[in-house]
Amino acid sequence: MTEEILIAGFGGQGVLSMGKIMAYSGVMQDMEVSWMPSYGPEMRGGTANVIVIISSERISSPIIKHFDTAIILNQQSMDKFESSVKPGGILIYDGNGITRHPERKDITIYRVDATEEASKMNNPKIFNTIVLGGFLKVKPIIKMENVIKGLKKSLPERYHNLIPINEKAIQRGTEIIKKVS
């Protein structure tokens, strides 16, 4: 099993930390993982992305151009990465701020309105774990218990009081994600 994932959005949305939780969760499940962030001009210009690979085998290239799943969280990333999903792959997006919705017919498209849901839950910071919940619903490659362990590992100890709210957010994400086409 190899899952090649791209997460792309604005800096500050928790793109890199969502990837980190995924990678840690993979480690907790005894998988091979790689986490390759953008650290260049994109990041300094406000957009951020990360490639996460989770595999039962040794990972070759940590940098790839085509993905099993793309999680897209702003319009710039939609324009740049919609075409990077492998045929038959999955695109997950948050509709907030999206002016041109994905158009591909050869992939499965899901929508998770996490910005809206996070604001309903009075905590914009759990946006990324809601999205993560959505991803895990459509790609249950990691057991939930390992995701919680991964969450604990990737959060510094001083933030461990935030684990229950993030667990709730993951749960909510699994409930609100819906298939678009």
Next chain:
Amino acid sequence: MKKELRLMKGNEAVAEAAIRAGVDGYFGYPITPQTEIIEYLMEANPAETTGMIVLQAESEIAAINMVYGGAACGKKVMTSSSSPGISLKQEGITYIAGAELPCLIVNVVRGGPGLGTIQPAQSDYFQATKGGGHGDYHLIVLAPASVQEMADFVDLSFELAFKYRNPVMMLSDGAIGQMMEKVYLSPQKERSKTIYDWATTGKPATRERNIITSLDLDPNGQELFNLKLIAKYNLIRENEVRYEEFQIEDAEYLLVAYGTSARVCQKSVQLAREEGIKLGLLRPITLFPFPSKRINELANRVKGMLSVEMSAGQMVEDVLLSVNGKVPVFHFGRMGGIVTTPEEVVECLKSKFIGG
């Protein structure tokens, strides 16, 4: 003792491995994409645990000269930087090589020339393997291709540096520095208490003082020293070549790639084989000494080689020398901070060799 499993960036792995290897001193100056090394060390504050000194110098030049001083005392000392900062260090590096001192220099390469870009590149190969500073000298150059190797090669670097009293460079790049992977960390080593008979510390009454210098105004003396260095480099060439091979048993074509490019090329091998092309990969782990003998042997078995590096074509010159005209050799690679894709490598291979 059981090794500890962590998920870490390559840069963080270097820093943690340095503490665990019992390094005495780190002297650095921040530059993207390797700043996590000094950040991690500052936060870990090993002065309170192992006694390791971590110091942010006022410049790269100051940092390398602190390394020079520490190494002259027989201490395990290191510095790290990225391409433009490594250029600044070259004067210090050639003096250290000329004084035959052990140390570790980590270069997390970014695109150049000049300030270039902060993105990954492999365009410092010539500088690392052919000297870099002035005068006839070589560093021992190790090329990690994973976060695990970023950790493991710290200890290996010091082992080689002290064995040959020669500076060692770990030639990494922005991708390996920035990415996170699983890493198994070695247990904490104690800092060495050895006093070396060549060092400028611990002089007993029974011997003369040691003088550490790279200056000899007598040409005959200097030539003798040059000959001594050549003999040492030949010994290193004899004993320390390291490489890894992937699917070369039945290979008709061979990729030669190190570091991040070697990871990309593993995927290229897989893609090519799905298309029925018998492709293999040789990954040099030591860039100096270069695995010339092995590449020359493989040239008897394959129809051609492609050197894949994120540069305008540097290592390809060593591949050409190794192959010595037996089969065609080409270069492929992206520049400017762009990482080559596995598909591009296969496309290039086909266009050069298979008429695709």
